[in-house]
Amino acid sequence: MKASAIRSVFAAVQEEGRAALIPYVTAGHPVGDSTATVLQALADSGADLIELGVPFSDPLADGPTIQGSSFSSLQNGTTVEDVLAELKTFRAERTTPVVLFTYLNPVLHYGLEDFLSDATECGASGLLLTDLPVGADCEVERTVAESPLDFIRLVAPTTRAERVPEIAENGSGFLYYISRAGVTGARSQLRESLSDEVAALRSQVGLPVAVGFGISTPEQAREVGRASDGVVIGSALVRIMDESGVEAGARFVARLRAALD
Amino acid sequence: MSKITQMQSDRFGSFGGRYVPETLVGALDEVAVAYAEASGDESFQDELKRLNTSFVGRPTPLYHAERLGGAAGNRDVWLKREDLNHTGAHKINNTIGQALLAGRMGKRRIIAETGAGQHGVATATACALFDLECVVYMGEEDVKRQALNVYRMQLLGAEVRPVNSGTRTLKDATNEAIRDWVTNVDSTHYIIGSVVGPDPFPRMVRDFQSIIGREAREQFLECLGRLPASVVACVGGGSNAMGMFHPFVYDESVELVGVEAGGSGIESGQHSASLAAGTPGVLHGSLSYLLQDSDGQVLPAHSVSAGLDYPGVGPEHSHLKDMGRVRYTFATDEQALGAFHKLSELEGIIPALETAHAIAYVLEHGASVSGPILVCLSGRGDKDVSHVAEVEGRGGFF
Numbered sequence: 001m002k003a004s005a006i007r008s009v010f011a012a013v014q015e016e017g018r019a020a021l022i023p024y025v026t027a028g029h030p031v032g033d034s035t036a037t038v039l040q041a042l043a044d045s046g047a048d049l050i051e052l053g054v055p056f057s058d059p060l061a062d063g064p065t066i067q068g069s070s071f072s073s074l075q076n077g078t079t080v081e082d083v084l085a086e087l088k089t090f091r092a093e094r095t096t097p098v099v100l101f102t103y104l105n106p107v108l109h110y111g112l113e114d115f116l117s118d119a120t121e122c123g124a125s126g127l128l129l130t131d132l133p134v135g136a137d138c139e140v141e142r143t144v145a146e147s148p149l150d151f152i153r154l155v156a157p158t159t160r161a162e163r164v165p166e167i168a169e170n171g172s173g174f175l176y177y178i179s180r181a182g183v184t185g186a187r188s189q190l191r192e193s194l195s196d197e198v199a200a201l202r203s204q205v206g207l208p209v210a211v212g213f214g215i216s217t218p219e220q221a222r223e224v225g226r227a228s229d230g231v232v233i234g235s236a237l238v239r240i241m242d243e244s245g246v247e248a249g250a251r252f253v254a255r256l257r258a259a260l261d
Numbered sequence: 262m263s264k265i266t267q268m269q270s271d272r273f274g275s276f277g278g279r280y281v282p283e284t285l286v287g288a289l290d291e292v293a294v295a296y297a298e299a300s301g302d303e304s305f306q307d308e309l310k311r312l313n314t315s316f317v318g319r320p321t322p323l324y325h326a327e328r329l330g331g332a333a334g335n336r337d338v339w340l341k342r343e344d345l346n347h348t349g350a351h352k353i354n355n356t357i358g359q360a361l362l363a364g365r366m367g368k369r370r371i372i373a374e375t376g377a378g379q380h381g382v383a384t385a386t387a388c389a390l391f392d393l394e395c396v397v398y399m400g401e402e403d404v405k406r407q408a409l410n411v412y413r414m415q416l417l418g419a420e421v422r423p424v425n426s427g428t429r430t431l432k433d434a435t436n437e438a439i440r441d442w443v444t445n446v447d448s449t450h451y452i453i454g455s456v457v458g459p460d461p462f463p464r465m466v467r468d469f470q471s472i473i474g475r476e477a478r479e480q481f482l483e484c485l486g487r488l489p490a491s492v493v494a495c496v497g498g499g500s501n502a503m504g505m506f507h508p509f510v511y512d513e514s515v516e517l518v519g520v521e522a523g524g525s526g527i528e529s530g531q532h533s534a535s536l537a538a539g540t541p542g543v544l545h546g547s548l549s550y551l552l553q554d555s556d557g558q559v560l561p562a563h564s565v566s567a568g569l570d571y572p573g574v575g576p577e578h579s580h581l582k583d584m585g586r587v588r589y590t591f592a593t594d595e596q597a598l599g600a601f602h603k604l605s606e607l608e609g610i611i612p613a614l615e616t617a618h619a620i621a622y623v624l625e626h627g628a629s630v631s632g633p634i635l636v637c638l639s640g641r642g643d644k645d646v647s648h649v650a651e652v653e654g655r656g657g658f659f
Contacts, residue, residue, distance in 0.1 A: 057427065057558040058544060060436045061282040061443065067426055079556045104280055105543045109557025131280045131543065156284040158446055163286070181284050182444040 005097040005125045006150050006173035009048050010208040010229055018260045019225035020048040022210055023253050024101060024234035025241070026066060027052055027083040028073030033246050035086035036093070041250040043096040046257030051128070051232060054083050054102035061103075061130040063185030065235035069242065080110050084122040091123030099126035099152055099173070104140070112140060116147035126150035126173045134167045141170065152176055155201060168205035174230060175207045179214050186216035186236040195227035202229070218259035225260045271460045273580035279459040281439075281546045288446045293461040295366045300468070305361065312357050316390065317347050319354075319472065323480035326636075328607040329620070333627025333634075339489070340610070340638040341477040343501065350613065350640030351473060351501045352383035356452055358469035360387035363450035370394040370449040374438040376403055376431035376497075377568035377615065378410025379640055380454030385419035387452075395419035398437045400430040403567050410644055428561040431571045435545050455498025456575030459546030463503075463575050470504025477635055478508050490632025491516040494639065495618040496589065497533065497569035499578045501639035506587060516588065516630075519578065520622045522564035522615075523591035533562035535574040536582050536589040549576040565594035565652060566614035566645070592621035600624055601642060601649060613640035614649070 013020045023042050027035045035052070042050055055070035055078055062070070087098060100119055107115045107129065119127065127149045132140065134153055144151045150173025155164060158181055168175060179194055180187070194211070202209045211224050212232030221231045233256055241249035272278055279289055299305040313319040321342045330338035343351040356373075363371060371393045375381030381397040388395035397414055401423045404411055414421050427433035435457075442451040456463045456470070474492075481489055492509055494502035496519040509515045524532030532538065535550045542551035544559055552560040552572035562572040581587040592600070597614055600621035605611045612620055616639045623636055642649075650656060 058432065058436050060439045060545070061284075063440070064426070071427065074558060103543075105551075105553070105559070106557035109542060109553060109555075130282055131546070133279070133281060133283045133286050136279050136281075154283040156282070156286075158284050158287045160287055160290075167283075178284060181446055183440045 004150050004173055006049060006099070009097055010174060013048055014229070019228055020210065020230035021046055021253070021257050021260055022049045022051055022230050022232045023047050023237050024051040024053060024232060026055055026069035026073055026238060027086060028055060028076055028078030029069040029238065030241050030246065031072050031076045035083065036089035038246050039090040039098070040093055041246050042253055043094040045250040045253040047096055047253055049230070050096055050098045051101045051234070052083070052087065052098050054080060054100055054106060056103040056106055059103065061183055063183040063235060065186070065239050066184050069238045080106050080115070084118055087124060088122040097125035098123065099128055100124050101128045101130070104129050104132050112143055116144065116149060120148045124149060126152050128152035128176065130154070134170050145170065154178055157181055157197065164201065164204055168207055171207060173207070175201070175205055175209045176232070177201055177209050177211045177228070179211050182213065184213055184235050186239065187214035190214065190220055190223065194224070198227045218255050221256045222259040231260065271464055273577040274583060276541070276549050276576035276579040277460055277463060277547050279546060280543045280548065281459045282443055284443045284446060288442070289459055289461065291366065295362055296461055296465050299362055299365055305365070309358055309361060313472065317353050317357060318345060320476045321345050323477060323484060326608050329604060329623070330627070332603060332607055333624050335627035335630055335634055337633035338623060338627060339481065339633060339635050341473060341505065341635060343473060343637060343639050344610065344612065344616070344641035348379070348383050348386050349643065350379045350383065351470060351504065352380045352454060353386065354472055354504065355454065355466050355469040355500065356380070356383040356387040359450070359452040360391050360393060363393065364391055366450060368448060368450040370445065371452055372396045372398065372438050372441050372449055373452045373454060374398045374431065374434040375454060376400070376434070376570055377566065377644060378403070378407040378414065379568060379613070379644065381419070381421070382410055382413050382417070384452050384454070385414040385417035388419060389417045396441065397421050398424050398434040398441070400428070400434045401425045402429040403431065403434070406567050406648055407644060409647065430561070431567070432559065432562070439545065455500040456503045456577060457498045457545055457547065457573060463547065463577055466500055467503045467507055467577060470500050471507045473501065473504040473637060474506060474508035477505065481635060485633060488512055488515050489635035491518060491630045492635045493518045493520060493619050493622055494637035495520050495569065495615050496536065496574060496578060497522065497571050497615060498573070499575040501637050503575055503577055505637040506581070510586060517586065518622065519587050519589040520618045521589060521591040522566060522569035522618055523593040524563040526593055527591065531563040532591065533564045533569050533571060534591045535572060536578060537591050541579065544573045547576045549579045550574055550582070565597060566618070568613065568615040569618065590622065592618040596621040596625070598649065598652065601645070610638070611642035611646070612638060613642045614645045616640055617642070
């Protein structure tokens, strides 16, 4: 198993008897704020782990909020190199692990091996590719798995039970459980069966299980945190930062953290 | 890492695949299984054949276009008249097949993406026929460019949802349809309109469209006692071309030519010629040639014809290009518009602007082909009349 900063985080929060708080932000958003500063604000507000979205022109797994943040970031000229440079700046200041969250094409175009080594050098701890399910491309998957980065894989409510062990075996760091069939985006209600599904998944796999998609309030974070090892907050945070700025986003993260403590 | 089982073997060389969110993996398996079962089921094939005959109007004629041939400098130019299908294009060959399949899978809700609106109309038509709920995603730009087809879809009982994200064209309508499918995957089947998307769509759509080439090949042998020297079709996503080419792929004497949309010219950067000017990349679930920038972001495509205005292309075309089996070239907006007029005046056939790209190629290069040419006349141009009038400064009609 990899000597993983991400696994250390999960081990530490488990000691504290709580779930890890995993905020998501899109690199280059809000336009005008440096991403390194945004990451620092999240780290200082209680984030245990951060998902950093590398924007893609066609984010087909994302709802309107993250689509919008990706679009404005790209319109402003954000490149993959820019994202890695910001990450490097952040890494010089803070130790909070960062998972790069993106789609396959920008990574392939950058050059898979170059991307993996540059991302590692700039201080990334993990990689999540939303459009690369387990088994879709063994060669690419093997290359990512052999890199120092943790390879974060997803399990959906529609994933057939017999597929779960293979996904778990081919992921590392943690397993990302998608709370509902659909794209990213805040929801006012979580599904009632969610806690049971997460419990079943945790009993089955040897990785921590974080839950994301649709979690938008401290109350929901607390509820999901009781059943899981980690809670991902994406669209709700992106929207707050979009509308009210990075400081408001940081305050929101602090409230989420308080709900998990 | 432990051993991974590769999901499927149905790639085209290195192209294709299933690059989709995990949520869709099960649904793609389900479609692949249902399609394999249907392919081997005589009752499915009989039903498809019956509808193709009595509802779609197949077989479509093979027509000797003598005046067009005269203008092209080749007396043997033959048109496969897919424009005479019900709804006016080849698109319905696929939608009837997939709607039948949706019925077998117990899916009562259908979604589709559309550019020019032809696939949207063909999907809405199949849904009316089978009493299925139908939602069509269409870029806001295309909703404006193709107002007539929007109304046709609505008449047929479909809901048209304008898409205002990204470039507001076919690419973004496809993103939105995939998002809908991810969200409603239990109740819904996604009828993709071309030989694009994740496996099994490219091969399934090809199979439904291959009736074009099978009929044409047989008709050609019957009429001329030989195979064509050259087969020409326009390529956007590439479904009419794939359907036409596929039955000829192993006929080594037959040259296959795909004509992409050259827009304002390749050097202008304003075009949709993914095969001529793109590089391999992943979009909408498969690896194929793609128009992308230096950072792997997908570039907006451009074409006077909304149906070719797509930055990707079917993965099997990418394979056929790399194998050297099909030659891909392009025609510009200007050449296509010229051909649009020429075919109307010479043959009394108003072609779709998409199809006009293939005609433009024949007008330009027909004389250099020694032997008969078969062209896929993929659709009729009624939908484009207003747009062409507008482009040519006469004002639109709708």
